[in-house]
Amino acid sequence: MQYTRLGQSGLKVSRLCLGTMNMGSKSWKPWIFDETESEPIIGHALDNGVNFIDLADFYSAGAGEEVVCNVLRKLAKRDELVITTKLGYQIGAGANNGGHSRKHVFDALHGSLTRMKTDYVDIYMLHYFDTETPIEETMEAMNDIVRAGKARYIGVSTMFTWQFAKILAVCEKHGWAKPINMQLQLNAAYREEEREMLPFCMDQGVGVSVFSPLARGILSSDMNSVRNKTDFFTAEMYNDATSRDVAMSVARVAEARGLSPAQIAQAWVLRKPEVSSMLVGADTRAQFDSALAALTTELDADEVYEIERNYTPCDVINDYTAGKRIPRAPRPAAGRFALEAVA
Numbered sequence: 001m002q003y004t005r006l007g008q009s010g011l012k013v014s015r016l017c018l019g020t021m022n023m024g025s026k027s028w029k030p031w032i033f034d035e036t037e038s039e040p041i042i043g044h045a046l047d048n049g050v051n052f053i054d055l056a057d058f059y060s061a062g063a064g065e066e067v068v069c070n071v072l073r074k075l076a077k078r079d080e081l082v083i084t085t086k087l088g089y090q091i092g093a094g095a096n097n098g099g100h101s102r103k104h105v106f107d108a109l110h111g112s113l114t115r116m117k118t119d120y121v122d123i124y125m126l127h128y129f130d131t132e133t134p135i136e137e138t139m140e141a142m143n144d145i146v147r148a149g150k151a152r153y154i155g156v157s158t159m160f161t162w163q164f165a166k167i168l169a170v171c172e173k174h175g176w177a178k179p180i181n182m183q184l185q186l187n188a189a190y191r192e193e194e195r196e197m198l199p200f201c202m203d204q205g206v207g208v209s210v211f212s213p214l215a216r217g218i219l220s221s222d223m224n225s226v227r228n229k230t231d232f233f234t235a236e237m238y239n240d241a242t243s244r245d246v247a248m249s250v251a252r253v254a255e256a257r258g259l260s261p262a263q264i265a266q267a268w269v270l271r272k273p274e275v276s277s278m279l280v281g282a283d284t285r286a287q288f289d290s291a292l293a294a295l296t297t298e299l300d301a302d303e304v305y306e307i308e309r310n311y312t313p314c315d316v317i318n319d320y321t322a323g324k325r326i327p328r329a330p331r332p333a334a335g336r337f338a339l340e341a342v343a
Helices: 035-047 059-075 102-116 135-147 161-174 197-204 215-220 226-230 232-238 241-257 261-270 285-294 301-308 335-342
Strands: 003-005 012-014 016-019 052-054 082-087 121-126 151-157 179-185 207-211 277-280
Touching: 012 016, 016 035, 016 285, 035 059, 035 285, 052 207, 059 082, 059 102, 082 102, 102 121, 102 135, 121 135, 121 179, 135 151, 135 161, 161 179, 161 197, 179 197, 197 207, 215 232, 215 241, 215 261, 241 261, 241 301, 261 277, 261 285, 261 301, 277 285
Parallel strands: 016 052, 016 277, 052 082, 082 121, 121 151, 151 179, 179 207, 207 277
Antiparallel strands: 003 012
């Protein structure tokens, strides 16, 4: 395993981070692993040097934190792990059981620590940018959590660059703890974060952890998994010709190398200097081993060109564009231009 400092902090994390959205309760999603099914995967990751574990209170409506940490207590020492969890999405009834208000920040952390059976979380992360709560209120609450010792660091996830800049500015103004990690989506079929967010994080000394390196499975040439058949997000994000063309290029490079498409797609992510750590949401030991091998898989210029040549810009993927994204394909003429096309 390779380790790196997360941004300009002193925190050292494994370059592979165990993603755990697939662990918790099957009552939440049909593709979720229960505790018994999760333990071999978690154990395999730990045996191969992973110390970075990604959680969220939203996963399995809290059951994910409980299941994963039950296993971690059996297999690992708490002080050797870097555990992160996220807050923000609604996980219960009540008008204040979501978002980033001061009330919910404290209530959500209390709930997470209770389920995890730990006194602190290493990185407490905002799952998105809450446009309904003043950012000063949110970041003061996050700072208070750090000062109270309930979180060692804070982080953020999935937002526009200007929103992240606003967070850093308010923290700088008040002398509050700043985020050390930005968690974002990046893969060969979705590269919009290369425009602003990645350079901004590099400039500000913020670590970057990447999720969905396989574009929710399409870059592994597997669209028939239970998850992809039941998860509408896959269709919304990657159901376009460009994504399929990128997937074919990844498969072409993989075939020429005698490797799996997943390993090639993950190697493409890990080669980027801005990426501190890549999340691996493995369903099997073999899937984790693919990511492990990708750490030392070099891609030459011809291979990179083949992987990247079909990419075209698209709408940013985040909570603010959900359900509104325009597919990467020519759209029919409309209005008076449609009439002109017919004529």
